[in-house]
Amino acid sequence: MTLLFTHPDASRHRTPPGHPEQVARVAAVETALAPLGLTRRESPLAEESLLRLCHPQAYIDRIKSAEPASGTAQIDADTWMSPGSWDAALRAVGGACAAVDAVLSGHPNAFVLARPPGHHAETATPMGFCLFGTVAIAAKHALKSVAKVAVVDFDVHHGNGTQDLLWNENNVLFITSQQMPLWPGTGDASEKGAHDQIMNLPLPPGSGGTQMRAAYAPALARLRAFAPDLLIISAGFDAHEADPLAQLNWVEEDYTWLTRQLCDLCPRVVSVLEGGYDLDALGASAAAHVAVLQEQS
Template identity: 35%
Template structure:
C-alpha cells in the first residue's frame, strides 16, 4: 500500500479555538500527524512525498475564489489586526446573500463558517500539501496500485465547496474522488469519521457519478449539525446518490459494524469501480471527541470489510485526535487493510 505525506503539513499550528462559548486548546494539532507518521514507519510503511499537481485539481472541487483567498489571508489578517489576534471570523453574511467584501475581517466570515479553522503562518502550505497528498494517492490507484493512504493533515471532510469548516480547509477526499473520475466511471466515497461528512455532502449532493455515504450520530444533536440527516439523499442528477446512516450516541462497536455493512451493501448496489474512504479514528471510544465505542479490533474489522469490496481504494485521513489509543487504532486499521489487499 502506497503512503503519501509531506512534512509541510505540520505547519498549520492552531493553539486555541472557541467551542461552546469558551476558548479551549485546539484539538487538531501537528502531533496527530507525527504520531501517525511514526506508527507507519515503525510498521514498515514506506512514506513518499506527494507530487505537486498545482491548484487545478483543488479548483475542480472548490470555488476558485475561495482557493485564491487562502494563500495570503493570514498575512493580511496580521497586518490588519496585529500578531497577537486570533485569525477567525467575527462576522458572517447570514444566508450568503450579498457579495464577498474586500476587508480581511469580512472575508474571514465569508469564507469560513465557524471558529475552528484559525489561520496560522503555516496554514496555506499545510492545506495545500494535504490536498497534494490526496491527489498523489488517487493517482497511484489510477496507475494500478491496489490501495493507497494519504496522511492528510489538516483533514478535509468538513470543508464545503466555498468555505472552511470543522478544522478543514480543502476537502481532500472529494478532491481524490474527483481525480479518480478521470479513470473510473463510478466512484464511491464512504465516510467513517465519527462526524458527518457535511462538506462532502455539500460538494457531491447533485452528482450522480460519485456515491456518498456517511456514518455518524444524528446531526440534530451532534456536531457538525445542519447536514447529514437520513432524508438527505441527493438532488437532481444526484438523487439517490447520497446516504446518511445515523448512529446513536454511545453506539457500540457492533452497532457501528452493522451500519458499515449497510453502507457497503449500498456501495455494491451503486456499482462503484473505485473507492475513497474518509478515514477517521475519532470513532474510538477514548478519542477526545468520542461519541461511539470502537476499539482497535473494531478498526481492524472495519478495514477487512472495506477491503472485501475488492475495489481500487484511496484511504484519506480525517479525524482521530490525541487520545491514548490513536496509534493503536491506526495500526490496527492500516496493517489489516494492507494485509487484506496484498
Template identity: 60%
Template sequence: MTTALITHADCLTHVTPTGHPERVARLEHVLHALEPLDLRRVTAPLAAEDDLLRIHPAGYIADIRDARPDEGFTQIDGDTFLSPGSVDAAFRAAGAVVRAVDMVLGGEVQNAFCAIRPPGHHAERETAMGFCLFGNAALAAKHALDFHGLNRVAVVDFDVHHGNGTQDLLWDEARALLITSQQMPLWPGSGRPDEDGAHGQILNIPLAPGTGGAEMRAAYTAQAFPRLRAFKPELIIISAGFDAHQDDPLANLNWSTADFAWLTAELCTLAQELCQGRIVSTLEGGYDLNALAAATRAHVQELIKAAT
C-alpha cells in the same frame, strides 16, 4: 502489490492555538505508529490549482491563500485557524490525495493511505470550517472521475462527525456514491437519512450516542455494504476519521481499535470483489493521541494485508 503512505513535512507546519484538538501532535503520533510498517513511502506534491478547481471556485482558493498570516493566526471560524504554514499544508494534503489516486489507478500500488493535515471533510464549496480548508476526499473522487475517466466512485466516511463538506461537494455528482456514518446529534448537525443527494446517491447512517462496535457492524452490514455492491464502484475512497473511538474526547461513540480494523478489512474485501482492490484512504479526525495512533495503525495494517 504494496500500500503507499503519502505524506509531507509541510503538514506538520499547520499550527493551531494551544489547546486546540487538531494539533501537530496528531500527525506526529500517526507517523510514529506507522514507522515500523512495510509501506511505500511517497512525498506528497503540492496540489495544482486546476485540481482544486474541480471542487472549489477560484475566488475561494484565493481567499484561503490571502488569509495566510505572516505570524500568529488567522481565525476563519470558531475553531478553524490558519498559521503561516497552513496554506502549504493544505495544498500538500490535497496533493497527497491526487497522487494517491494516480498511483492506485495507474497500478503502481494496490492502495494508499494519506497521512495528512489539515483534514478535509467539513470544507464546503466556498466555506472552510471544522478544522478543514479543502475537501480532500471529494477532490480524490472528482480527480478519479474527471481526470482518469472512471464512471463510478464511492466515498465511505466513518469519522464520528458528519462529512458535511464532502456531502456538499458531491451533492449533484451522480457518479459518486457517498456513504457516511456519524454520531447524531453532534456537530455539525447535518447527516439525516433524508439528505440523500440530488440523485439519491448519498446514504447517511446516523448513530446514537453510545453506539458501540456491534451496532456499527450491524449498520454497515445491513445498509452500507449492500449499497456498495449495488453501485459497483471502480474505486473506493475512505475518509478515515478515528474519533468514533471510545477514548475520543470530542464525541460519544464506543468503537474499539478492533472495530476500525474490522471495518477496514470489510471494505478491502468489497474492494477486491468490486474494483480490483483499489482503495485510497485519507486521514480525517481523531483527537485522543493514543487511540488515534492505534486505530490508524490497525487501519493501515488491514490495507497492507489486502495488498499482499
C-alpha cells in the same frame, strides 16, 4: 505494498495551544505506522486547477490571502491558519490526488497522512478545522479516469463538506456514518443527494461496534451493487471510545472489521486521514486500519 503519502509540511500548519487538531497528531500516526514498513511517497503541492474541481476561484483566493505572516489567524469558529497552512492544505489535496493516480496505475492501495483535514469544508466555507474538500476533490479527480467512485466516511462527525461538494455528482456513491446528534448537526438519513447517491448512517451517542456493524450492513450491500472502480475513505478515528470530542465507543477491532469489509468489496483503495484527537487512540486505530490495507496489498 501500501503506499504512504505524506510531507513535512503537514506539521507546518499550526493551531493555537489546546486546539484538538494539533501538530502532534502527525507524529502519533507516524510512530504507530512505522512498524508496518510502508512505501513512502512525497505528497506534491496541488495545482489550483485541482482545487477548482470543487471550489470557486474566489474562495481559493480568500483562503490563500487569509494565511498570516506570523502567529495564527482564525477564519471560522474553530478553524485556524498559520504560516505554512496554505502549503499544508495543498499537500493534503496533492497527496490524495497523487494517491489516486498511483492506485489507478496499479498499486493496490495507499494511505494519505495529511492535515488539515478536509471533509467539513463546503463549496465556499471553511469549517470544522478544514480548508479544502480533500476527499471530494480526489473523487472528482478520479472521475477523469474511471466511471464510478465510492467515498466512505467513518469519521464521528458528519462529512457535511463532502456531502455538499458531491451532492450533484451522480457517479460518486457517498456513504457516511456519524454520531447524531453531534456537531455539525447534519447527516440525517433523509439527506440523500440529488441522485439518491448519498447514504447517511446516523449512530446514537453511546453506541459501539455492534450498532456500527448493523448500520453498515445495508451500506455494504449497496456498495457491492454499485461496484465502484475506486474506493476513497475519509478515515477519521474520533469514533474511538477514548476520543474527547464525541461519545461513540468504537475500538481498534471495529476499524479493523470495517476496513476489511470495505477492502473486500473494492480492492483499489485510497484512504485519507480526517479526525481523531486522542493521540494514543488515533495512533492505534490508524495502525489497525492501515494494517488491513497492507494485508490486501
